[in-house]
Each structure stands twice: as C-alpha cells, then as structure tokens.
Amino acid sequence: DIQMTQSPSSLSASVGDRVTITCRASQSVSSYLNWYQHKPGKAPQLLIFAVSSLQSGVPSRFSGSGSGTDFTLTISSLQPEDFATYYCQQSYSTPLTFGGGTKVEIK
C-alpha cells in the first residue's frame, strides 16, 4: 500500500496569510495526487486534482504543485471560509490512501 504523510497535522494562521501544506508519498504516484477540503458535518470537497488542476468552482487562491512523491497545497491568502481540514490522496493505485489531514485553525 502507498502511505501518504502530511505535514503539519495542524496549523494556526490569520486571515490573509499564505499557507502551505505538504504531502509525501511512500512511492511515486506519478501525477495522481489530489487535495480535498473537509468541514465538520459537511461533504468533503475536491479542490485540486492531478497535482495542480483546479476543480471547477474552486477559488484561484488554491494551488497545487509537486511531482513523484512530494507535493504541496498552497492557499495564497487565507479567507475565513478556508478554516477546515485538508487531505491529500493518491489515486494511482488501490487501496486509495489519504494523508492524515491538516487542520487549519484561526490564530
């Protein structure tokens, strides 16, 4: 199985801050790396697919980068509605696996 490791597990930030979350795969996942946002009691939402492609309707302040085993999600200017938990996920092979999550909290 491919293990996905996210860091940090949590962070505190202020509105307007630039936020970066990293994700490392235990082996290459090629470009099959996706990012999701999850708020309590809500359905998770796809933000970024295939490393850097923005899902329709997602604000452009979200961006993704990386290749092979190392990936990054960046929020260029944190907004109040962005406080949530973020997960990376590999869709290269089954079992599909998620990172442990990064909880973004208000400072």
Next chain:
Amino acid sequence: QVQLVESGGGVVQPGGSLRLSCAASGFTFSSYAIHWVRQAPGKGLEWVAFIRYDGSNKYYADSVKGRFTISRDNSKNTLYLQMNSLRAEDTAVYYCAKGGDLRFLVDYWGQGTLVTVSS
C-alpha cells in the same frame, strides 16, 4: 448539480449486518465509477470500496475485504454497501462519492450516513 444521498445508517450490534444505500442524481450514473469512503470519529478519511461504472470491477480495502460488498443498480441510480460481521472499528460516517474522469479520482461526495457498531 451532482447529488449523492446516503441512507441506511444506524446502530447495530457487533457481528450484525447493515445495508447502506446511495441515491444519485444530476449526472449519468451508469457512466461513472462510485466509491465508499468512511471517517471514524476523530479520525481521517479512509477509502473503503470502489465499483466500476458497469459493476464489472470492484476493489476493497483490506480492512473490509470479505465482509463488505459493494454493488449498484444502474436502472435505479443507486449504489449499495452490504456490511456483514460488523466490528466496533467499523463505526464511522460512510460517504458515497462519485468517480471522476481520471483513474480512481473522487470528485463529488454525499453528506454521509453514520454507522455505529455497539452492544
């Protein structure tokens, strides 16, 4: 717009069974793969199962293999998860999620249904 509505969750005793359903609308159900993903209380997301658009291929997480069965009825736009031999560690919110155009991508999720395994 894509809608996925799960139902069938509840409280069940260890060793018991439960069948979850997921009613889909807003897209051509018979053209897309569907996944089940779960989240245990206080934990992260865990992929559970996948079924191809025509039901010809199914994959499972090791943690549920042999106990859970994913199936679909394309004439009813409905996905199912039959869960047998339930354990306390199966307690979670179960999400039905639509597959995307790329291999194994999950692009839209339902709101989830809670399954509690407890005596």
